Amino acid sequence: MNEPKIIGFLCNWCSYRGADTAGMARMKYPPNVKIIRVPCSGRISPELVLRTFREGADGVMVLGCHIGDCHYSTGNHRTAKRMPVLKKLLEYTGIDSDRLYINWVSAAEGEKFSTVIKEFTEKISALPPFMETMK
Amino acid sequence: MSAVNKPEERVGVYICHCGSNIAGTVDVAEVSQWAGKELAQNGVVVARDYKFMCSSLGQELIEKDIRELGLTRVVVASCSPHLHEPTFRNACARAGLNPYLFEMANIREQVSWVTTDKVEATKKAKALVAAAVGRVVHQKPLESLFVPIDPNVLIVGGGITGIQAALEIANSGQHVYLVEREPSIGGHMAQFDKTFPTLDCSACILTPKMFDAGNHKNITLLTWSEVEKVEGYIGNFTVTIRKRARYVDTSLCTGCGVCSEKCPKKVVDSVFEAGLGYRKAVYTPFPQAVPKYPVIDRQNCTFFLKGTCKACEKFCPTGAIKFDQTDEIVTVKVGNIILATGFDLFDARKIPNYGYGRLANVFTSLEFERMTNAAGPTSGRVVMRDGVTQPKSVAIIHCVGSRDKHYHNYCSAICCMQSLKFAHLVKEKTGGEVFQCYIDMRTPAKTYDEFYQRLIHEGVNFVRGKVAEITDAARNPGEEGKLIVQVEDTLIGKQRRIPVDMVVLSAGLEARHDAKEVAQKFGISCSADDWFIERHPKLDPVATMTDGVFIAGACQGPKDIPTSVAQGAAAAARVLSIIGQGEIEIEAATAVVDDVTCVGCKECIASCPYQAIEYLEERGKAHVIEALCKGCGTCVGTCLPKSISLKHFTDDQLVSEMIGAMQVMKSFEMAEVA
Secondary structure (H helix, E strand, C coil): CCCCCEEEEEECCCHHHHHHHHHHCCCCCCCCEEEEEECCHHHCCHHHHHHHHHCCCCEEEEEECCCCCCCCCCHHHHHHHHHHHHHHHHHHCCCCHHHEEEEECCCCCHHHHHHHHHHHHHHHHCCCCHHHHCC | CCCCCCCCCCEEEEEECCCCCCCCCCCHHHHHHHHHHHCHHHCEEEEEEECCCCCHHHHHHHHHHHHHHCCCEEEEEECCHHHHHHHHHHHHHHCCCCHHHEEEEECHHHHHCCCCCHHHHHHHHHHHHHHHHHHHCCCCCCCCEEEECCCCEEEECCCHHHHHHHHHHHHCCCCEEEECCCCCCCHHHHHCCEECCCCEEHHHHHHHHHHHHHHCCCEEEECCEEEEEEEEECCEEEEEEEECCCCECCCCCCCCCHHHHHCCCEEEECCCCCCCEEEECEECCCCCCCCCCCEECCCCCHHHHHCCCCHHHHHCCCCCECCCCCCEEEEEEECEEEECCCEEECCHHHCHHHCECCECCEEEHHHHHHHHCCCCCCCCCCCCCCCCCCCCEEEEEEEECCCCCCCCCCCCCCHHHHHHHHHHHHHHHHCCEEEEEECCCCCCCCCHHHHHHHHHHCCCEEEECCEEEEECCCCCCCCCCCEEEEEEECCCCEEEEEEECEEEEEECEEECCCHHHHHHHHCCCECCCCCECCCECCCECCECCCCCEEECHHHCCCCCHHHHHHHHHHHHHHHHHHHHHCEEEECCCCEEECCCCCCCCCHHHHHCCCCCEEEECCCCEEEECCCCCCCCCHHHHHCCCCCEEECCCCHHHHHHHHHHHHHHHHHHHHHHHC
């Protein structure tokens, strides 16, 4: 597959600002990830991720504040517990759990942001299109 | 989450060129034409591109279209919403459209600035515009909640920045709680002898301000105290402060100093005197301390260690010594908070080749400040570690721990000027030779470079090069008993060994060792170097992403005194402007429970970081207390029957946004296959 379709759910305070920081520093990265802003990574329900796969996304990224840095103090604790369970559920249903990516990116980490986008895009590019694996 | 139906709305789409910032990479005309045609079925009735959407003309364009074309939704594709979302929301509001019916697509930070290929950039911009259009038609008008502002202010840190901010606010008639960790306010500035470039005495300009702060009717000083807990939000913070036991009753103490005089225990003062001098176990850090009351240092007091002594108690003329005093917990209510917690000095021991701590006559900048201070441990005499010998030659090393990839990459901003000041003081007090070893001379502020020029004429030797090593191992005649500075002088292109009697390390500034902990307590962020992060590096330098929490001075990054004072005053002005409004708009995007489907499982209550959800026993349902909800949506992610939704971030809105982007990506894929 050459051009994977990826949706990134980013928390407003750390990761979305990390993306802004990468932009301000003009760090280049592949255009595949389309970002959706949520207040906190804790807002991202498992259904939202599953719905995104159902729509044909080849990969989904969930980026939040580092543990301890959450703008809402403990919202991302839920993400840290919830997303690994969702990964197991994906595996159980026959979806490669590598298609769901979870990481923490702070507002200062523009470089880390562009790196994770590059790495995840490359990783997903190496996989067959998600919809084909579902046939 | 069923399929999303499309409501009938009239959407206006505006693509910003941002000069060439966006238009240089994204074909903005193409995106706007495409949106007008392809997104018409999604409700787009007008799509335009314009040079600067944020300009008054750009905003008027939107307002005119809302009025004349009857737009019910607006999408602007431009920069990050962190920059201009409020701008466009206000434009919508002016034209009578609820501001929550506006959505932004970030095609600058996320597209034009980070994508090289113009075709790909244009495609991505289209996907983001489609996503925003998909979302905006599902957005609902929201009414903002307003809460009153508590006019009291908390300032953390009693250095020059905190004092300045406190005085500005107190003079305006509002009340300030000024919390300081040390026994006295004054901060680092109280330790300095002279200030650059004017060479006026630091204490002479600081102590009147300290006195004013200590005696102001609108300032409550809480020294020897630390903030333990912060709860609430802008306008309504509840702050818990631990006032450590001083073991001195301040209502009786007159500050006469007899206790310190009689105390038999001498302790090396590693804080105020930077380890060069001594203090007693009961002490005030310096004579002009504010407040004047001493503290008993429990760790070193003979009575606390051995159970006997009480000399201070015996001699105190007013009976103010109270060994049974305990820490006091104070709770204050404030509407705004200013953090002015300052900096730590880089620990020069971390660079072993500079020999600090091993070679006796290597001093740090702070030690030198205390040494040259007339009120300091050597009464202002510049002497070597033996306390008597005056050095005949001194080397001053710049950038110790700064501009060094092994320690801190950043420039500490003050060291060049500080080192020039040291050179002047050495010349003035000893007449000896001075060598300045610097990487680059940075003197950018007003009258700073003039000071540098003056030092050149005073006969200071300038050696441009990063010092490799400071050693006492003599190799050449004339080096015996000296410290040898090994440095490449890049101006003459030669390695040099400079023998001197004394070395001063101009140590860099670094974030407070507990800056991260403090940031977490106040809900703000730190940079990679642990400096507090401002809301915007240029346009909002003293605010943070947490409303009601401001930062000023060196806690935000290395700064000299004038800049710190300016920031203290700036933060005070920001706080006063909020207090002046009387009430403030708080998050309208709160969570709401659907009473019909809620099963009363209480999972949401456990997930809420703010205890903003209560359980209504009689109805067996959860209920969100709007004023406490901050709108994180963690409860939404947790709720199994999908009974809680977060306004402005509903499933419908987020799913439609996702579908908007996905459909465009899929259509491009199909086009390629075809």
